[in-house]
Amino acid sequence: MSLLVIASLAVLAPLLVRALDRVIKVPLVVFEILLGMLLGPAVLGWVQSVEFTDTLADFGLAMLFFVAGTEIDFSLIRGRPAARAGIGWVISLTAGIGAGLILGPGLEAAVIIGVALCSTALGTLLPILRDAGESRTPLGIAVTALGAVGEFGPLVAISLFFSGKQLGPATAVLLGFIVLTGLAVFLASRSRHKFLHAQVTRTLHTSSQFAVRSIMFILTVLVVLSMTLGLDMLLGAFAAGILWKVVIARAPEQDRSVIEAKVDAIAFGFLVPIFFIDTGIDFDLGALTADPMTLALVPVFLILLLVVRGLPSMLAAPRHSTFAGKRAVALFGATGLPIIVAVTGIGQDTHLISNGIASALVGAGMLSVLLFPMLALRQRTPGAPVSAPRSQKHWGERR
Numbered sequence: 001m002s003l004l005v006i007a008s009l010a011v012l013a014p015l016l017v018r019a020l021d022r023v024i025k026v027p028l029v030v031f032e033i034l035l036g037m038l039l040g041p042a043v044l045g046w047v048q049s050v051e052f053t054d055t056l057a058d059f060g061l062a063m064l065f066f067v068a069g070t071e072i073d074f075s076l077i078r079g080r081p082a083a084r085a086g087i088g089w090v091i092s093l094t095a096g097i098g099a100g101l102i103l104g105p106g107l108e109a110a111v112i113i114g115v116a117l118c119s120t121a122l123g124t125l126l127p128i129l130r131d132a133g134e135s136r137t138p139l140g141i142a143v144t145a146l147g148a149v150g151e152f153g154p155l156v157a158i159s160l161f162f163s164g165k166q167l168g169p170a171t172a173v174l175l176g177f178i179v180l181t182g183l184a185v186f187l188a189s190r191s192r193h194k195f196l197h198a199q200v201t202r203t204l205h206t207s208s209q210f211a212v213r214s215i216m217f218i219l220t221v222l223v224v225l226s227m228t229l230g231l232d233m234l235l236g237a238f239a240a241g242i243l244w245k246v247v248i249a250r251a252p253e254q255d256r257s258v259i260e261a262k263v264d265a266i267a268f269g270f271l272v273p274i275f276f277i278d279t280g281i282d283f284d285l286g287a288l289t290a291d292p293m294t295l296a297l298v299p300v301f302l303i304l305l306l307v308v309r310g311l312p313s314m315l316a317a318p319r320h321s322t323f324a325g326k327r328a329v330a331l332f333g334a335t336g337l338p339i340i341v342a343v344t345g346i347g348q349d350t351h352l353i354s355n356g357i358a359s360a361l362v363g364a365g366m367l368s369v370l371l372f373p374m375l376a377l378r379q380r381t382p383g384a385p386v387s388a389p390r391s392q393k394h395w396g397e398r399r
Contacts, residue, residue: 070244122151193251218244219240226239297357298367334368
């Protein structure tokens with residue numbers, strides 16, 4: 001019964017988005033979480049989270065980070081964008097943990113809050129940038145760098161601090177995983193993969209579906225490896241996306257487009273909606289509204305996302321950016337939700353943060369997805385440059 005209701009909500013959510021599109025642009029993920037909350041135990045109680053849907057939701061979260069890994073174009077963000085995004089993220093993590101020490105009950109809770117506040121929802125922002133024609137503009141490149149660091153950095157922090165190991169051994173294990181993944185990516189980049197590409201082409205429209213099976217194999221191997229090493233599974237999923245992008249890079253462009261459509265169908269047509277709807281079902285609205293002080297944490301965390309994550313993100317703004325362009329970068333950088341959901345789930349499972357704090361963080365993340373990208377795109381009029389004309393010789397013209 002629960003799966004039937006979730007499937008119905010997954011169909012209803014995009015219809016509601018389209019119906020309200022002329023009035024207000026609401027990201028699909030927000031509707032999916034809100035519908036889960038409405039029909040879940042928090043409000044109507046028509047659907048409960050069960051083990052089967054929780055398992056599908058875990059697959060959905062893994063696919064979300066796999067797709068995020070495939071979306072990163074390292075040739076675009078390397079150099080200044082990635083370096084400045086990395087510096088900004090370290091500042092965000094430090095400031096976030098500092099804020100967590102004030103708001104949380106202890107150091108471990110402060111780390112959870114800090115990691116949540118320093119994240120950026122790359123998987124949510126990239127479709128928005130594509131739809132706005134900004135994915136390869138200076139603004140889009142800066143936001144992609146912020147998102148790459150803002151998803152990989154928190155995953156590393158989660159694996160270090162919550163692996164169950166001492167910091168020294170945890171660091172060694174993490175470095176080992178990164179070295180193995182880096183070696184796999186390097187070797188994959190040196191090979192032309194002619195056999196694999198030929199097999200992909202032959203089975204692209206048959207029941208064999210070699211490309212999709214290969215994706216699931218790579219994803220499963222790296223997720224299982226990361227979990228076996230005591231790291232967070234999302235780190236493996238993210239690495240799998242990066243590895244697959246390298247493996248398939250030299251395949252015919254038409255084949256790559258078809259494969260991307262298939263992955264999008266599996267991820268955003270099936271698994272990812274289950275994750276976000278299940279998140280809404282599990283959302284503890286009672287813990288959030290029972291105490292006015294806890295409810296007040298939602299706007300506090302929303303402001304902290306802007307201050308802790310948004311302001312340092314301005315370091316990654318393109319050279320000679322206008323102030324409006326820097327504001328847009330800050331707003332995009334402060335948009336976070338999937339990592340917030342993941343890290344607060346860890347905090348609740350380990351009893352390091354209360355349900356109220358977790359719900360307040362997720363609520364702030366939902367508001368950030370709803371408000372910040374919309375406000376960011378309004379910082380400039382269509383066709384207006386994000387930076388002064390002299391920057392064009394550094395970054396190229398807007399496409």
